[in-house]
Amino acid sequence: MTGFESTVRAQVRSQTKSGIAAMIIGIALLVALVAMPWWASQGTIRSVVELCCYIAIAQMWNLLAGYGGLVSVGQQAFSGVAAYAMFALAQNLGINPFFAVPLCLIAPVLLAVPTYGLLHRLDGPYFAIGTWVVAEVMRLLTSNFSYVNAGAGMSLRVMTQYSAHERAIGVSILCALMLLITVGGTYWLLRSRYGLALTAMRDNPVSAASQGVNVSRLRFLLFIAGAAGTGLAGAIYFMAQLRITPEAAYGPQWATVAIFIVMIGGLGSIEGVLVGSIIYFFADRWFGEYGATYLIVLGILTLIVALFARQGIWGLMSKVVDAPWFPTRRVLVSGESR
Amino acid sequence: MQWLDGFIQGILLGGLYAQYALGMALMFGVMRIVNISHGDLMILLALIGVSLVASLHVGPFVLVLLLVPIAAAIGYVLQRAVLNRVVSQDPLPSIIATFGLSIALQNAMQQIWSADTRSIPGGGIEQASWQIGPIFIGVLPVIVLVVATVLTGGLDALLRYTRFGRALRASAADVEAAALTGINPKAVYAWATAISVGILGFAALFQGLRSTVAPSDGPAQLIYAFEAVIIGGMGSIWGAFLGSMVLGVSQAIGFRINPGFGILAGHLVFLCVLIVRPQGIFGRS
Numbered sequence: 001m002t003g004f005e006s007t008v009r010a011q012v013r014s015q016t017k018s019g020i021a022a023m024i025i026g027i028a029l030l031v032a033l034v035a036m037p038w039w040a041s042q043g044t045i046r047s048v049v050e051l052c053c054y055i056a057i058a059q060m061w062n063l064l065a066g067y068g069g070l071v072s073v074g075q076q077a078f079s080g081v082a083a084y085a086m087f088a089l090a091q092n093l094g095i096n097p098f099f100a101v102p103l104c105l106i107a108p109v110l111l112a113v114p115t116y117g118l119l120h121r122l123d124g125p126y127f128a129i130g131t132w133v134v135a136e137v138m139r140l141l142t143s144n145f146s147y148v149n150a151g152a153g154m155s156l157r158v159m160t161q162y163s164a165h166e167r168a169i170g171v172s173i174l175c176a177l178m179l180l181i182t183v184g185g186t187y188w189l190l191r192s193r194y195g196l197a198l199t200a201m202r203d204n205p206v207s208a209a210s211q212g213v214n215v216s217r218l219r220f221l222l223f224i225a226g227a228a229g230t231g232l233a234g235a236i237y238f239m240a241q242l243r244i245t246p247e248a249a250y251g252p253q254w255a256t257v258a259i260f261i262v263m264i265g266g267l268g269s270i271e272g273v274l275v276g277s278i279i280y281f282f283a284d285r286w287f288g289e290y291g292a293t294y295l296i297v298l299g300i301l302t303l304i305v306a307l308f309a310r311q312g313i314w315g316l317m318s319k320v321v322d323a324p325w326f327p328t329r330r331v332l333v334s335g336e337s338r
Numbered sequence: 339m340q341w342l343d344g345f346i347q348g349i350l351l352g353g354l355y356a357q358y359a360l361g362m363a364l365m366f367g368v369m370r371i372v373n374i375s376h377g378d379l380m381i382l383l384a385l386i387g388v389s390l391v392a393s394l395h396v397g398p399f400v401l402v403l404l405l406v407p408i409a410a411a412i413g414y415v416l417q418r419a420v421l422n423r424v425v426s427q428d429p430l431p432s433i434i435a436t437f438g439l440s441i442a443l444q445n446a447m448q449q450i451w452s453a454d455t456r457s458i459p460g461g462g463i464e465q466a467s468w469q470i471g472p473i474f475i476g477v478l479p480v481i482v483l484v485v486a487t488v489l490t491g492g493l494d495a496l497l498r499y500t501r502f503g504r505a506l507r508a509s510a511a512d513v514e515a516a517a518l519t520g521i522n523p524k525a526v527y528a529w530a531t532a533i534s535v536g537i538l539g540f541a542a543l544f545q546g547l548r549s550t551v552a553p554s555d556g557p558a559q560l561i562y563a564f565e566a567v568i569i570g571g572m573g574s575i576w577g578a579f580l581g582s583m584v585l586g587v588s589q590a591i592g593f594r595i596n597p598g599f600g601i602l603a604g605h606l607v608f609l610c611v612l613i614v615r616p617q618g619i620f621g622r623s
Contacts, residue, residue: 071433073374118609121616122568124429125372129564130612133605136561140602252557256441263434292445299445302438306431307423 013333014191022325033176037168045168047285049240052175055277056182056233057254058261059270060226063186066268067198068222069205071124073255074131077115077138078108078227079234080249084142086235087154087244092147097158098170101235108231109224111138116223120216132252139250153245156238174236182229186270190328194218199328202268260298263305266314270326275314343473344594345587350476352586353483354548356579357541358559359566360486360493361534363578366567368497369510369530371421372432375440376563378447378556379416379535383409383542385447385551388456398460398547406539413535417528425513425527440556447553458546482544486579489537494575496533506530558601565608571618580619584611 033052036045057079064070085107090097111134119130143151159167189195200208201215209215234254238244257280265276287294305312318324358380365371373379387405390396396404420439424431466477497503508516509523516523545551545559566585570577585604592603611618 065430069430071430073433073437118612121612125366125370125433126564126568126572128372128429128433129374129561130568132557133561133565133608137602137605137609140598140605144596144598144602256437259434259437263438267430292449295445296442296449299438299440299442303420303435303442304438306435306438307420310431 011333012330014327014330016324016327018323018325019327026325030176030179033179034172036172037165042164042168045172046240047281049171049175049236051277051281052179053233053237054257054261054280055273056178057230058258058265058273058277059182059186060229060233061255061258062262062267062270062273063229064222064226065262067202068219068226069124069201070219070223070226071128072131072226073128073252073259074133074135075226075230075258076234076250076252076254077131077135078111078230079237079254080135080142080246081111081138081234082108082231083234083238083244083249084148084154086239087156088148090158091154091156094158097156097239098174101174101232101239104235105228105231108227108234112224112227115227116220120219132255135250135252139246142246142250151246153243153248156242156244159239159242171236171240174239178232178236181232183270183273185229187326187328190270190326195328196330198222256298260302262312263302264312266312267310269314269318269324270328271324272312272314274325275317276312279313339472340594341591344591346473346475347479348587348590349583350479350483350586351590352583353479353486354541354544355562355566355586356486356490356582357482357537357544358563359570359578359582360489360575361537361541362563363567363570363573363575364493364497364530364534366564367573367575367578368506369527371425371527371531372429372436373416373421374433374436374560375443375556376538377558377560378440378443379409379412380538380542380545380559381551381553381556382443382447383412383539384458384546385451385456385553387458387542387546388451388551391458398458398463398543401458402540402543405543406536409539409542410532410536413538414528414532416535417531418524421531422524422527440560444553444556451553453553455550455552456546457550458543460547464547478544478547482548485540485544486582489540490575490579493533493537497575502526502529562604565604568618569608569611571621574618574620577618577620584619 033048036048040048057075061072061075064072082104085104086097086100089095089100089104095103115131115134119127119134122130142148148154162170190198197208197213197218200211200213201218205215234249238249261276261280262273263276264279265274266272283294283298287297309316358377362373362376365373365376383405386408387401390401390404420435421432424435460478464478467474468477497507505516505521505526508519509521509526513523562585566581567578568581569584570579570581584607588607589600589604593600595603615621
């Protein structure tokens with residue numbers, strides 16, 4: 001019987017078995033990551049750090065492009081400026097490099113605010129190339145800035161005060177925190193109240209706005225968060241490299257990697273980023289030696305995915321088996337009145 | 339006097355930038371399609387030019403007759419095979435598709451022509467200049483500027499006064515309504531991209547004659563073209579021409595202040611225009 005006066009208890013389920021299993025595996029992987037200095041070789045640690053940075057940068061790009069509709073090809077402006085700020089804090093001002101990593105995130109945030117203020121007036125494609133101009137400006141400014149040794153770049157010599165083992169411990173912990181913040185943070189965000197707004201915005205910004213979502217404010221916050229997350233990855237990546245130059249820090253290859261990972265893996269899903277990162281990581285290991293040919297294939301694959309399979313590999317996989325690792329959908333399990 | 343010289347050289351440099359920017363003004367400003375590989379296509383054409391000169395021993399005037407049809411054919415195929423599939427309100431697919439194409443093109447060019455910088459021999463024209471008082475004005479840069487002006491005028495007239503121009507503007511405004519009136523938007527777009535890339539045939543020749551080209555130069559040219567279009571005002575063909583002049587003068591003056599500051603000065607002027615007049619010089623707010 002239906003009646004408006006009867007008690008209606010809607011129950012919404014948003015966790016699944018696959019999600020719980022994935023979370024347990026995820027926590028185990030994070031523990032293994034932190035424990036890496038005690039079980040892995042230097043080479044393995046370096047590779048894993050690189051993989052973690054790819055995941056973080058791609059996840060941030062996914063947050064911007066997949067949910068915010070903000071397609072940027074200039075995120076290297078933020079990873080570069082954060083890494084340079086970290087080098088300056090540690091090398092020039094003598095701050096402990098491991099503390100300099102969180103501290104340096106002020107730089108990408110300070111850069112992101114005016115960048116967004118300038119570029120949000122440009123829609124879609126113009127926004128994308130506008131971000132690229134900002135990255136180029138940062139590269140040229142840094143190349144002329146003698147405080148950070150201009151075009152010659154800097155070495156993180158202060159790291160010699162730590163043994164290789166101590167450095168590995170520090171970098172592993174930072175990597176685990178980075179994944180917790182970028183991947184875990186996105187997961188948390190999507191499951192929170194804001195998640196509904198973000199998903200609505202992803203599917204249709206105009207109708208989301210008509211439902212009371214403050215689209216422009218949300219986009220601004222996403223852009224700032226994306227800049228900070230990308231900056232964190234940049235700082236950790238160059239800390240592991242121990243050396244930075246303007247060409248490496250602000251190079252377009254960062255955008256290429258992020259776009260490839262997200263598009264191949266699947267736009268607008270956390271799982272897609274993880275799948276894409278792992279594919280990119282191994283493709284780079286196995287085929288990287290073919291240099292230009294490998295990049296030609298990478299470029300054409302990106303083109304083909306954009307033309308024919310917008311949802312990427314994760315999108316294709318979810319059509320076959322519906323077992324999300326990071327479930328963010330709400331399913332109504334019992335809403336019938338009784 | 340060196341500032342006057344900087345200004346004149348900047349205007350002449352702007353002539354070259356206008357040739358990159360015109361095609362982009364057409365695609366970007368009128369059709370609202372973004373092509374990240376715009377600069378790479380220009381470099382590809384210039385490198386094809388280098389190879390044609392080496393194998394056929396032709397002069398610049400014959401070369402341009404070969405390059406422009408090749409360019410137009412590339413543009414037509416690009417629109418038919420790729421861009422027509424991604425034309426939509428959502429800009430993401432076209433950005434990603436052409437971004438992938440850009441990466442593939444850059445690396446393919448590096449495989450074929452190696453990473454060396456090359457230039458197209460012009461048979462002495464590249465060194466010729468007129469002297470007016472203390473200022474030297476190159477013959478080639480003046481030719482570039484004249485060609486750019488003629489191309490701008492021609493493209494503007496094409497859009498304004500021809501059947502094709504009306505069909506293109508109608509398709510850009512509303513694809514479905516245009517199709518209802520008997521226009522085939524996909525065919526119109528394919529021809530428009532053929533024109534857009536065809537103009538790059540001129541740009542490629544002059545870039546190769548005036549300076550050098552290397553496979554990795556494309557993104558910088560893309561950014562200059564983009565800045566010129568935004569400075570001039572979206573959708574305005576003469577705006578893109580004027581924007582190119584502003585960019586050329588900013589860079590030339592910047593170089594005279596400090597050689598490391600030239601390109602940066604252009605970017606900074608672009609950002610200032612975004613602050614002060616985001617719709618561009620000729621744009622309607």
